[in-house]
Amino acid sequence: MSDLPDLRDFVRVEPLPRTATIIVRGGPDTAEKLRTHTQRVRRAFLLDGDPVLGISVFAALDDVGPASLDAILSGKLSTYRVVHLVTAGQLAEAGFEMLPTFGRPHMTLLLSSEDQVESLLEVLGTAQANPRYGEMVRRRRG
Amino acid sequence: MIAVDIRADLNAEDQTGYVWAFLDEAREPSVIVPGALVVAGDEDVPAVAVVVDLVEHPNGTIVHLDVLPGALDNYLALARRVQTVA
Numbered sequence: 001m002s003d004l005p006d007l008r009d010f011v012r013v014e015p016l017p018r019t020a021t022i023i024v025r026g027g028p029d030t031a032e033k034l035r036t037h038t039q040r041v042r043r044a045f046l047l048d049g050d051p052v053l054g055i056s057v058f059a060a061l062d063d064v065g066p067a068s069l070d071a072i073l074s075g076k077l078s079t080y081r082v083v084h085l086v087t088a089g090q091l092a093e094a095g096f097e098m099l100p101t102f103g104r105p106h107m108t109l110l111l112s113s114e115d116q117v118e119s120l121l122e123v124l125g126t127a128q129a130n131p132r133y134g135e136m137v138r139r140r141r142g
Numbered sequence: 143m144i145a146v147d148i149r150a151d152l153n154a155e156d157q158t159g160y161v162w163a164f165l166d167e168a169r170e171p172s173v174i175v176p177g178a179l180v181v182a183g184d185e186d187v188p189a190v191a192v193v194v195d196l197v198e199h200p201n202g203t204i205v206h207l208d209v210l211p212g213a214l215d216n217y218l219a220l221a222r223r224v225q226t227v228a
Contacts, residue, residue, distance in 0.1 A: 003200040010157050026153050028186060037151045040164065043201045044156075056154040078211055079152060079189035103159045134213040141159030 007047045007054070007108060012100040019089030022060040023098075023107070024072050026080030027127035034117045041108070047099075053111040055120065057098070059088065060105070066140050067105035074132035075140050082127035094123045103141065144188045144214065147173060147180035148205060152189055158206050160194055165203035174205055181214065182207050188214045 017023070034055060041054040058076060060069035077083055091098065091109065095116070101108040111120065147170070150163035163182065168174045174193055182191040194206040210217075 026187065033151075033184070036149075037154070040151065040167075041154070043164065044162070044199065044204070056151060058153070075211075076155075077153075079183070079209060079213065080187055081213075102155050102157050106155045134216065136211045136216075138211050139209050141155075 004044065004046045006049065007045045007052060007099065007101055010101050012102075012104060014100055014104075016098065016100070017059045017061060017088040017107070019087060019092065021088040022069055023057050023086050023088055023091060023109075024060060024069065024077065025055070025057045025084045025124065026077045026130075027082045027084045027124070029084060029121060029124055029127070031117050031121050034120060035114055038111055038114065038117070047110070053114065053116075054108040055111065057107050057109050058105050059098075059100075059107050062105075070132070071140075072105065073130050074135045074137045077130060078132055078135045078137055078139070080130050081133050083130045084124040084127050086124055090123055094119055096120065096123070144181065144185050145169060146183055146185065146188050148182050148207070149184055150182045150205075150207060152183050152187060152209055156204075156206075158194075160206040161191070161209055163205045163207060164199075164201075165196060165205050168205070180207070182209065190214060190217050 038053040061067040097110045148168040156162045178193045190210045191207040197204045
């Protein structure tokens with residue numbers, strides 16, 4: 001277990017998203033999918049030396065450019081017909097911590113246990129149509 | 143129903159900037175080789191991707207995927223069109 005890479009080594013040094021920042025995740029998600037993804041993250045990474053349950057999301061950190069909502073929807077998430085949109089504030093209010101991990105604007109949403117999956121699903125809400133679905137914009141590496 | 147070659151969360155990127163998955167979540171691991179064109183994701187959200195590399199990991203083998211733009215339907219339509227012409 002201790003040989004696993006530690007997410008902490010891949011945390012970007014930058015302020016956490018403001019409460020109004022839109023957090024995006026390609027969907028549709030279900031409790032089963034979220035559990036599978038969190039377990040996959042636990043299998044791949046530690047956080048501060050301990051097992052970690054995490055879910056990948058993207059934060060619309062800028063108004064324009066590769067970390068803008070439009071760029072995320074038309075690039076990294078253009079293969080998703082629907083997306084979940086929520087604010088960083090809503091996630092924080094529901095008790096979820098987020099870490100800016102790997103390339104900008106990727107973030108890892110932390111779950112304290114699998115019991116939080118249903119709560120996360122509720123906060124993510126109903127998936128909405130991705131207006132940029134199917135666009136032929138090459139996914140930009142973070 | 144779409145049968146994906148390898149199950150992955152297409153939101154999930156790692157330090158390489160690519161989407162990652164575990165090789166043992168592939169339907170047929172032998173087709174997952176660098177340069178292979180595969181369908182990744184899940185039945186609801188399949189996407190065409192190129193296998194970038196396979197990296198040993200303490201808990202298995204990590205597969206990095208370069209997800210190609212556009213809907214899977216676009217690629218299927220292309221394949222049908224090419225077949226029709228041939």
